[in-house]
Amino acid sequence: MNMTGHCRIASIGTYLPDQVVSSSELMDEIQSEHLFGISNTWIEELTGIHSRRFAASDAKPSDLAIHAGRRALEKCNMDPKDIGMVLYCGIDRDWIEPATSHRIQRELGCINATCLDISNACHGFSNGISVGDAMIATGAIENVLVVTGEVPSHLIRDVIKDIKENPTLENFHAKVGGFTTGDAGGAVILQRASATSGIKNYRFDSRGRYTDLCYYKFDHTGKRCGQMIMDRISAVMIHMHQSLIAGTYKLLNWRPDDVDHLICHQVGSKPHHRLAKLAGISLEKAPTIFQSYGNLTTATLPVTLEVARPQVGDKILILGAGSGLSISQIGLVL
Numbered sequence: 001m002n003m004t005g006h007c008r009i010a011s012i013g014t015y016l017p018d019q020v021v022s023s024s025e026l027m028d029e030i031q032s033e034h035l036f037g038i039s040n041t042w043i044e045e046l047t048g049i050h051s052r053r054f055a056a057s058d059a060k061p062s063d064l065a066i067h068a069g070r071r072a073l074e075k076c077n078m079d080p081k082d083i084g085m086v087l088y089c090g091i092d093r094d095w096i097e098p099a100t101s102h103r104i105q106r107e108l109g110c111i112n113a114t115c116l117d118i119s120n121a122c123h124g125f126s127n128g129i130s131v132g133d134a135m136i137a138t139g140a141i142e143n144v145l146v147v148t149g150e151v152p153s154h155l156i157r158d159v160i161k162d163i164k165e166n167p168t169l170e171n172f173h174a175k176v177g178g179f180t181t182g183d184a185g186g187a188v189i190l191q192r193a194s195a196t197s198g199i200k201n202y203r204f205d206s207r208g209r210y211t212d213l214c215y216y217k218f219d220h221t222g223k224r225c226g227q228m229i230m231d232r233i234s235a236v237m238i239h240m241h242q243s244l245i246a247g248t249y250k251l252l253n254w255r256p257d258d259v260d261h262l263i264c265h266q267v268g269s270k271p272h273h274r275l276a277k278l279a280g281i282s283l284e285k286a287p288t289i290f291q292s293y294g295n296l297t298t299a300t301l302p303v304t305l306e307v308a309r310p311q312v313g314d315k316i317l318i319l320g321a322g323s324g325l326s327i328s329q330i331g332l333v334l
Helices: 022-027 030-036 042-047 061-075 101-108 124-138 153-166 169-180 210-215 228-254 270-279 297-308
Strands: 003-006 007-015 019-022 051-054 087-088 112-116 144-150 185-192 198-206 212-216 223-226 263-264 317-323 325-334
Touching: 003 124, 003 228, 007 061, 007 124, 019 022, 022 030, 022 042, 022 144, 022 153, 022 169, 030 169, 042 169, 051 153, 061 087, 061 101, 061 185, 061 297, 087 101, 087 124, 101 112, 101 144, 124 185, 124 198, 124 325, 153 169, 153 223, 153 228, 153 263, 169 223, 185 297, 198 228, 198 297, 210 212, 210 228, 228 263, 228 270, 228 317, 228 325, 263 270, 263 297, 270 317, 297 317
Parallel strands: 007 198, 087 112, 087 144, 263 317
Antiparallel strands: 003 198, 007 185, 019 051, 144 185, 198 325, 212 223, 317 325
C-alpha cells in the first residue's frame, strides 16, 4: 500500500525508566552457562545489546506513554486542549476495555480529543502516524498525539520463570529473544504539513504467513506465553525491505545521498547494518539505540528520532517493522 502524507512531526517526546538491567544479568538469572552451556555474554555478542531499561513491576503501559506525551506537549508549548485525537499504539495495554488512550487523555488534560487504540506489534507506531495523518488530511483534526508505552519487562519476568520450569535448549532458543526488549515511552505530535516540511510518502507491506515467527499471547490457562525466532524474523524483514526500497526512492525522488537520517526499527547490530546497506546509507547517518536500550518495540521510532537530533529541513527515511510480519518505509522532511 502506498499513501501520500499530509502531516508533519511538530514535536517528539520520550521517556526511559531509570533501572538498567544488563543482558548478562538476565542470562545469569536462568543459569544459562550451567543449564545450557551458553555464556552469559551470548546475547551481547549476538545482538550488540548490553542493557535495557526496566520500569517498576507495577507500571502500566499508559504510565510510560503519559510521561512521553507530556514531554511532547511541553516541547512545543501546546495546550493539551488543542489536541483533537489521542492515538495509543502500544503492544500491551492497561486493560482489554476501554482503550488505553482514554487514561492518557484524562491524565494529560486532552479533554477535547477523540480516543483510539491501534495495535500492530512493533509496527504500531508507524501505523499510528499514518492514521493520524489520514485524519488530518480530511480536515477533521488539526493536532494529533500519537503515543505509546511499552513494558516488555513484565513478559521477560514470565520468560525467566518459563525457562526455569522447562530448562530445555529448544525452549531456551524459542523464548530468549524476549530478553532483547526494553521498556520505554514515546510520542509525537502531528500537524498539517507545510510547504517545506512534512511526510512525503508511506509504503506498507504485510505478510501474514510469517505470523508464527514471533507472537505473544495468553494460553488456555491465562498464562502469558510467546516466542521470538530472531534470525528468521530478521531475514524475512530484510528481504521485505529490500523488495521495496528502490520504489520508495523513486516515489520520493530521492537518492541515498539525499537522506540525512536513517531511522530503523532496531533489534540488534547485524540487522541494523544490513538495513543501512540495502538503503545505501552510511552508518554515520543511522543512529543506534539498541546497545543501551534493546528493542523498544513500538517506542523504537520516537526514541531513535530524538537521539538523531534532526534539524529543520533534514530528510529522514524511516524503515519500520513488526511481527506478523509488517514493514513500512516512510520519507519525511522535518
